[in-house]
Amino acid sequence: MRRLYSLLIILTFLAVQFALLPIGLVFAALDPTLEPNELVEKMIPYQIITxxxxxxxxIVIGNLHKNKNRIELGKQSDPLLTTVWIIGGVVLAYLSQIVASLINISILGNPVESENTMEIVDMIFSSPFMVLVVVLFGPIIEEYVFRRAIFxxxxxxxxxxxxxxxxxxxLIAGLVSGLIFAVAHADFTHILVYLSMSYVFSFLYVMSGRLLVPIxxxxxxNGIVVLIQTVFRDYLEQAAELQDQLNTILTTFFM
Structure with missing residues (x-):
């Protein structure tokens, strides 16, 4: 019975992902002159609602079934330890992201910035309410899907x-759920980063016994990333320019 509820959670996720397709087709049919970016902006309110x-x-489906999985049937962390896992989890997530990003850039030669992240930031600038999708609704859905229903x-x-x-x-459950997690974000040049984050969230889930921790x-x-990419975007661009200038100077002197 528990697996049926997990399947329903996955189907809900798929419905959310594809619900905008018919809406987009309707908008495009009603106004064929719409540019892609204009179409995206018109669909943002529907995306937030979806x-x-x-x-x-x-959340409702996840709390309906009483037949908990082995992780949640085990010892669950108390409120104090749960808080420690959350704080430590953020630190661990950032450290793993940094390591994965360095490998992704230096060894695999993939771009620094994620196209998926940049597109999301652009949508937030178009509609600040998109923050709710990125920072709140998205993580809740994804953790119920990738941690509870798949991992x-x-x-x-x-x-x-x-x-x-x-x-x-x-390791096996983390790999499978992590690969699906990366594919769901459609950002294959940063698959290592998504895989590392998936392992961290899964680790926090197993160690705390509470889905609330990875959520x-x-x-x-996501909130910190959005804050950095929006509020401090100008500073990041200035830092990137200074880095380019420094690289040029170093190249001139040491070539």
Whole structure:
């Protein structure tokens, strides 16, 4: 029965992702002269409503079933330890993101900035209410889907009679859910970053026994990224210009 609820959560996620397609087709049919960016702006209010409904639905579905998974049936952290996991989780998430980004840029040669992130930031500038989707509704839906409905269900398929078995189950479940997480964001040049974040969120879920922990960490992570990319965007651009100038000077002297 629990798997049925997990399936419903995944179907809700898919419905949220594709709900805007018919709306976009209607707008395009009514006004064929619409530019792509104009079409995106017109659809933003519908996207906010869709994600808000999706978040409510997954929360309701997620709390309907009483047959909890092995993670949530285990020992759950108390309020104090939960707070520690949240704070430590943000630090751990940023450290893993930095390491993954360095490998992604220096070794794999992928671009610094994520196209997915830039597109989201542009939508926030077009409609500040998009912050609700990025910082609140999105993380709630994604954690119910990728941690509760996918990671936990795959984790359940493996025996966990020893520490080794638990680690193997975690690595496999984390890899599968992480790859799906990356594909869902349609940003394949930063798949390593998404995979690392998925492992961190899954780790926090397993260690705390509470889905609330990765949800709050995910919300805080997205909130900090949005804050940096919007409020401090000018400073980032100035820093990038200074870095380019410094690279030019160093190249001139050491070539």
């Amino acid at each position: 994600f808000a409904l999706g978040a409510i639905i997954v 936990a269900e795959i984790f359940e398929l493996f025996k966990a009679n020893s520490r080794t078995q638990k680690v193997i189950a975690f 709050i960490v995910h919300i805080l992570m």
